[in-house]
Amino acid sequence: MRKSFVLCFVFLFSFLFQSCSSLDPDESDINAMALKAYNEVKTQAKISNNAKWTAMLNRVAPRVAKASGENFEWEWMLIDSPEVNAWCMPGGKMAVYTGIMPVLKTEAALAAVLGHEVAHATKRHGKQSYARAIKGNLAGLVIGVTTAVGGQMLCKSESCRLLTGLGGAAAGFAIAFFDHKFSRENETEADKIGQEYMARAGYDPAESIKLWERMGAASGGKAPPEFMSTHPSDVTRKQNLSKWLPEAQGIYTKSPQKYGLGENI
Ligand SMILES: [Zn+2]
Known part of the structure; x- marks a missing residue:
């Protein structure tokens, strides 16, 4: 009787602790959740054995990471999947899906995609999107972070479902990162940066x-x-990028190394 009471108390305490600590995470909490999620994806995903594309990603990713000036523990992987996707988690953990490569056509376009994704990480958009996810679905998130089953029910994407298996705060992070879109303002900023x-x-x-x-x-x-997603319309996005281009070209002119469009994909 006494033992079950203690167990019950421990369970309740851990439930409250997990919920509360994940409601207002600081940067190291977010990065820890991201790292856990990233390692799980790395374990579960099929890593591409396309030597040409892997070499290209191994060239472009560190160049873009360095250009950001951010001192993250950068990591990247090329996932063998038809999905047209790429992302960079808070703390600098990137993934590119092989499905996007034929659409990119050039090495420079891969740099543009990574630049956009890395900007979400350096501008801490993940934390904002996490905060919005919590506000929008507090009860659901509490269920999500405490039980894998609850998390699965909340997931819209396959990537999210995969990660809720981790349970705890990492499951909550997966819901926020993969299923909760960045705001339009965040997207515009990521385009510019x-x-x-x-x-x-x-x-x-x-x-x-x-x-x-x-x-x-x-x-x-x-x-x-x-x-x-949540994109500024194609027209607005093109207008913005054209408007910012002279400034970006000034930066390019000063860049010590110039690769132009790089290799074709
Ligand atoms: Zn984006």
């Missing part, structure tokens, strides 16, 4: 405009990838 990052990394920033044209054409009818 991403264009700067690709330019500083040595890639022709004009390619960012062509990239979004190709992405728009490729996503016709299908579910949009992360960076097309």
Whole structure:
């Protein structure tokens, strides 16, 4: 009788602790959740054995990471999947899906996508999106973070369902990161900063405009990838990127290494 009372207390305490600590996470909490989620994806996902694309990602990712000036513990992987997607978790953990590569067409376009995703991480958009997810679905999130089953029910994407198996705060993070979209303001900021990052990394920033044209054409009818979601309309996005281009070109001019469009994909 006494033992079950203690167990019950321990359970209740851990429930409250998990819920509360994940309601107002600081940066190290967020990064720890992201790292746990990233390692789980790495374990579960099929890593691509495409040597050409892997070499390309191994060139571009560190250049963009360095251009951001952020001192993250950067990591990246190329996931073998038809999904047209890429992301960078808080703390600098990136993934690119092979499905996006034929759409990109150039190495510079890969730099543009990574620039955009890395900007979400350096501008701490994940924390804002996490906060909005909690506000929007407090009860659901509490269930989500405390039981894997509850989390699964809340997930819309496959990536999210995969990670709720972890339970705890990492499950809550998965729901916020994969299923809760960044705001339109965040997307616009990521477009601007991403264009700067690709330019500083040595890639022709004009390619960012062509990239979004190709992405728009490729996503016709299908579910949009992360960076097309809550997007400023294609027209607005193109207008913005064109407006910012002279500034980005100034950065590109000063870049010590210039790769232009890089290799074709
Ligand atoms: Zn985005």
